[in-house]
Amino acid sequence: MSEFQAPRGIPDYFPPRSADFTRVRDTLAKAAALAGYGHIELPIFEDTALFARGVGESTDVVSKEMYTFADRGERSVTLRPEGTAGVMRAVLQHGLDRGQLPVKLCYSGPFFRYEKPQEGRYRQLQQVGVEAIGVDDPALDAEVIAIADEGYRRLGLTGYRLELASLGTAEDRPAYRELLVDFLSGLPLDEATRARAEINPLRVLDDKRPEVREMTADAPLLIDHLGEESARHFAAVRGHLDRLGVAYEINPRLVRGLDYYTKTTFEFVHDGLGAQSGIGGGGRYDGLMRQLGGKQDLSGIGFGLGVDRTVLALRAEGVAVDEPARCRVFGVPMGEAAKDRLVVIAAQLRNAGIAVDLAYGDRGLKGAMKAADRSGADFALVLGERELEDASIELKKLKTGAQERVSLDSVVEEVRLLAAEIDQDA
């Protein structure tokens, strides 16, 4: 074992397997770009209070999982556990909410949660996220959900479900909460569950233990106690999803781990992943802007899609992701003078947009040709003293073994034409 290991619970992605990581990230981000979401790059760490207030003190994410530390100026900062609070902070700081609405933003990158590591649950996790801020229109909820669905589908995923719920508005909830607390108080719950119920009674409805499930089978559900406006909003979202052909199941017990949600909430669940089955989730957040000090209180909706778990889902479904060849051309120099020349030819080919790698380290022809085969390149360029003398170079088509001599002066153009021919046939 090497002396240093990556921190516990943090995956490395390296070639060739990193191909599926970049494919997932880029495909999900592309689906968002096609709906007009612009890229936003956010700080990896922010003021701790932003997350405490934005995500909610009572959530596990804030109370147990944050990487919080004092910087050298004694300010408390936190590695971002999620993206929505930071996006809202940027919108407020730069007055984006005073421009064209909705503000549509997309981000991707690492987030940090001190969770108990296991397969699919990491302490550094990667998300692609979108946020659409400033307009409360059910069609926008449906758009956000449809983007995620389209992203997964473009990747070739099929074994996932969309769970949908509405959490109503801040006005809908107190009356329902009273009903639920009343119901729970009549149940023989254990100490820990009762304590959890006190912080957030909804959590008890999401408890996976069969005995708790049984006890709460007849519990009042928020979805049956939505206010008129929320109910109409939810029906409109469902109508849009139906017309878009996005399949969903209503899960009245859906509980999200962040406090800011109102109205539409959703989760994409993959059944091939065991316990860590949530491959993405999101929802609407009506009070967040005000919570973070905004003068107006504009609504927003968004999602965070888990890149790591989507990669695992693709592997679980056996969806093959092509591992792209590292290069198109592999140069094999025999001797110093040949190397000097090939280094320049490689630069010229790269300049023409063709990926080139070289055999470095003077390993001899046999080893170099093996490396050429392994690289996945279409062509090898072999240059030795003999070829140099008559200003030519050996061009070998690695897939067929066919070989020809071409002039050094025209080799860049020759390779460019051959590569274009292959691309055209493909």
Ligand code: HAM
């Ligand atoms: P979240 O449900 O906490 O939502 O995270 C979104 C996704 O990130 C999850 O569905 C999961 O795929 C992935 N994820 C979360 N934690 C881990 C982990 N420890 N290891 C691996 N993957 C993980 C949010 O973060 C919200 N900001 C989403 C959102 C945006 N809501 C509105 N706008």
